[in-house]
Amino acid sequence: MSTPERAPLVQVRDLVKSFPIKKGIIFQREVGAVQAVSGVSFDVLEGETLGIVGESGCGKSTTARLITRLLVPTSGSISYRGRDIATLGRSELKPLRREMQMIFQDPYSSLNPRKTVGSVIGEPFEIHNVETDPRKRKVLVQALMEQVGLNPEHYNRYPHEFSGGQRQRIGVARAIALKPKLIVADEPVSALDVSIQAQILNLLRELQADLGLTIVFIAHDLSVVRHMCDRIAVMYLGKVVELAEAHDLYAHPRHPYTGALLSAVPVPDPRLAAGKTRRILGGDVPSPTNPPSACRFHTRCSKCQDVCSVDEPLLTPQAGGNVAACHFPLTDAENADLPTVKIGG
């Protein structure tokens, strides 16, 4: 469990990112905008793992790319160790890039197929002029390969010679090469086979303990997030709808969307599955080009009342320590059938 006194490493306030929709082939004009992230605020505390969960299109990957400043936010602020980095330029960002690294979802497309593993992992040293002597660099890279569970003798192999799980290890080695403070992992295990997932999850946890990393862990799989994270933010259509300590989120979800997500996860235990009443959400996630008014979840919410489409709920503290944006948060009685509630988070 994280302690509240820990200092925030990253503070995100009212972050907005919209992408223009363009029409026309030669003379492009803007006909609208998709607001992928619309007013998100949260802190990432030093040494913790913050999970961001949500379904496709909720803006979790965009948020990840904004924190690492791979994208420029439309408005809002991102402060990293007290310094606002939302509007910094390329050259000002470069020294910061050493401290924040990303691990990507697809280990097939995130590695250059024409470079050997040694040069892929060694590239950060070169870019940041940390170790220019190739022989010394090789020693460093081989130590990293050892650390992530790769055979250092495979230094000269190409990515296609590795399996998906091993490639993800290469991605992890590259990310930790410069001893970063912050790692943003965007769906790091969702492209892997189930038996390999656990290897990578355990590796990330070990590295976090050894190197004192702060991790922002983005995933759609609620069981994986529960296993990995100290605190969790649930996103829906570009907004954070609930934020809580992992234990609290699973022991007593307050936002109806969190409850529906937890209820929808198939549980590999037929005894539990038989006794459970599902809260199936009707319909699909609405289009982010034209999101519903006020509470964006009201079109699919079972507890929706008139006020929900008029008055937007703000993130407010709820019973049990969760912070949720809802006029009618879930009560413990309504949560009784969830599998995680039964075992107390």
Next chain:
Amino acid sequence: MAPLLEVRDLKVSFATDDGAVKAVDGISYTVEKGQALGIVGESGSGKSVSSMTVMGLTRFSGNATITGEILFEGKDLLGATDDELRLLRGNEISMIFQDPLSSLHPFYRVGKQIVENVRAHQSVSRAAARDRAVEMLRLVGIPEPERRFDAYPHEFSGGMRQRAMIAMALANDPKLLIADEPTTALDVTVQAQILELLAHLQQELDTAIVLITHDLGVVAEVTDEIAVMYAGRIVERAEKLPIFAAPEHPYTWGLLRSIPRLDLPRNEELVPIPGRPPSLINPPSGCSFHPRCPYARVECATTDPRLKPVDGDAGHTTACVLPSAVRQELWGQLANGVLPAQALETVTIPGAAR
């Protein structure tokens, strides 16, 4: 009465420049009328190839060698001509695939594609086929089916496309529906909708379902019986409950213990399966799981285990050389979060890369 589908010692291999890939290596199973069978396995375990062979979809690849028997209501499907198979496909046996966007034709309206399937197998008028298509779209829960009939696939969301695929697959009241990872590409709330729909349709229409997935949670929701596949073989088969409550194959244990689960305490340690799936060109000797098995003994590298009933449950079979009593004790410890002592000992087996 003959079972609806009977697969006997099916082997499928594909010739490649590096040697024959033994994608399916002697599997046998039966599906009774109205029953739901789940086939669980990781990529490369042969789960999709075996079901595509049932549909006759692997016979067109020139490098495939198929042996064994596939009997559908007593008829041999492997010996059937292409024309005979065409009469069955989409009619008596239907299939839905993982990615609904690439399995619907982007150029034709959704309704027209369903009508095409109806008219290919039934001699009915265009209007009657249209009515049937609208009825099916309504059955699978597509709002305003009359209007949606004229929509193109790109106008549908992922969940609606998968519903349309199910509507098309069920339009001719098939006796058997093969669903190959039907929810893998979908979000979790939409996945719940589709699984509920499949379970509902199975009860309503009494269709037998073969559900292929890598997700143990998904099979727990929908199926009655489960077969676990590894490297082209079925390594364990049982009713749903014993697979989760008393699994007997070390690979099944590995699958159950390596996924984080919402129904177990949060700090539960994950026990990954070491190594990675084997090459299907040169599979390991003996039991194909032995290089990754923490409980492997010397004989595992030489003896090829056959599916045998476990002690005390004749309907539960597994392919493992360990005695049933030992396996039950090991699982008993694993289920209580104890890593069995045997797993920590290093047993040296020739050829085992751990």
